Amino acid sequence: MRWSLALAQVVAVLVMWIGGASGVFPINVCPCSKQSLCQPLPAKHQFQVEVVIVDIGGMDWKHYDWSKITTIIALHAVDNELLCHAHEKGVRIVMQDVLLQLYAPKMLRKLWITNLVRSAQRKFLDGINLKINEKVINYRGLPEVFTQIRDTFQRELPGSQISLTLPWTPDCRAFNCSEFAPTAESCDFFIVQSFAIHLQMWHDCFAKANAPYHQVSSGLSAYIRLGVDPQKLVMGVPWFGHDYTCMDFYEPGRCEIPKDPFKGAPCSSQVAKNISYNEIMQELPKSFTGRYWDDNYKSPYYVYKEGSSYHEVWYDDPESLSLKATIMKKLKLRGISAWFGNSLSYSFNPTAAMQTEDMWNSLCPIRRKWRT
Template sequence: MGRGPRAWARSSGLSLPLLCLWAACGSATSPPVLVSPVPGCPCRDPGLCRPLSGQNQLEVFAFDVGGQDWKHYDWSKLTTIATFGAYDPQLLCHAHANEVRVVLKGAVPIRDIIDQINRTAWVLSKVRLAKSQFMDGINLDLEEAVAYQSAEYFALTQLVKETTEIFHREIPGSQVTFDVAWSPDCIDGRCYDYVEIANSCDFLFVMSYDMQSQIWDDCVAKANAPYYQTLSGVQAYMKLDIDPSKLVLGVPWYGYDYPCTHLFEAGRCALKSVPFRGAPCSDVAGTQIPYKKIMQQVNKSITGRFWDDYQKAPYYIYMVNKTYHEVWYDDPQSISLKALIVKKFNLRGVGMWNANLLDYSKNATAEKQTEEMWTALYPL
């Protein structure tokens, strides 16, 4: 991201109210024009309440679900934070000081925006909120099942177009993004117009995780984000002629803990059949587990860390109340392999769900594990 007047003022020690902007200064002999403080700005430097603009060489997109973990993120790597927790003005100021965008969460039942008047009203309400909180855009996260060419199908496409048009007009340089499943092939019934949506917004965040939401073959525990499945999903988007620069690859910073109805052998944990959206089996049979808890548990498990070379993912087994559990997750090895997909196909960038799932305590082991996860996002 370029170093404009705001960044130069911070590096030089000047505050923006005293900074003479080139366009407003006039001749060298003219008196300087002072920039007025931004009304309602929560930051000490009012320049930090001005929206960021420009495109990064590599997008690193993080979701934040609230709390104070953001104070310990690797700000040297981040470019965008999507706030899915309560609004925190301190987070905004800190992010802008580090040239990192902060964007709203955009979620609305699709049935509520079929009507054009309701749709426009919703978008305008989000623009007003973004302006009042000095944010840099919005991340649209809907994830509902939508039938091909239904009323919802067309309404969703129009929502993305209208959101992008209005945000770009009202907040110059703002960013509008849309979260999509790991593949465009109607995953979980999400039969969207992916081409038009990609054309309309700044980029798609490809949620390359929860890939066992619909298990059609053997009902056994599997990796949350198998490498080749991740790769095939990205390639499927590109086969639709979606420009790779419109794709950000999302990776999981969590895993799934599956209780086994029967453990045949390591890597063959039979699951209770829990149907989901037509599939006879799903990851609903397990529970999500954050990376920080996985790291506390893996070395105390029966097996320690195993590696599945076909799925290119780690897992381990433990027992509680006479029931075997198999935990599949991602770690620096599996994430760095997926991050290389970003480099190979020149994707827009990489991101994760979610940045709060690491251990940000001062424990030396935890600090090393956390640093390795942030580093894994950068392809070699």
């Protein structure tokens, strides 16, 4: 069974590679008004601070604060208008893929990387952001893979940006953590998802903050202690919250949640529903508590009731995000990343517009913008 699956993967990749080599994949015509806008941004095009926005599609990008963005990670197909606009603003657009070939034979890995490069070329993109497959149980060989990815992209697509998305803290019980520092040398930066920190709840089963300040700081510091250059780290922050249904509600901040074992832990934040900041701002006035602040987590939350069920919503807002942005300065990180740019309201409502502006400003609370 295992060999059949492996063979199927090999055949699939070979078909994709051969298709590209034989011209089955069409060479796209530049959709921009100027041919130069379809060229990848050069390697020398760098910023003192990276501000990476993760985009899930649609047309919200038209309302982004482009004075702050340096890179957009497109999780879905890139709109041609977005591509042209981003390049005109000097912003990189990169695609995302899952790193499946960590243990694959070298030839298969080479074909997979070749296909990634060709995909980026066809779409006029500036590089790639990779995520580790959740089934990977050891990072052994990661530096070698990333060296091969970097060398191929830089040869075929000069100026390419290569990044890797990682969990909020390195789990050295499960992975070979000595691989992180040399891997960082082979890519532009790591994007550390400094949220979903309570996927494993070991001591109690209560609703908790999505990105508590002290854990965010300790998680990033753990990568640095492993030898990763802080200038290779971008802190990912959430523009969404967690809506927990309380199994038992005792008081605000004491919402007991159902048990949901995850990786050995008895409870997990996976039981919560993700809710965008835009939705949170609409629902907050309807709550019976209003905005509460937890000084331990340095995060806001509120409680509402739906039928006979109590719900507790933990989220991040300009105050909590501005505090986390100071971690970037304290640890001398490369930058900050927002997940997701589409989570804000881009309506003409004056209140919503002000809330959205405050969220963008929280990415760089001191200077208001990182770009000149």
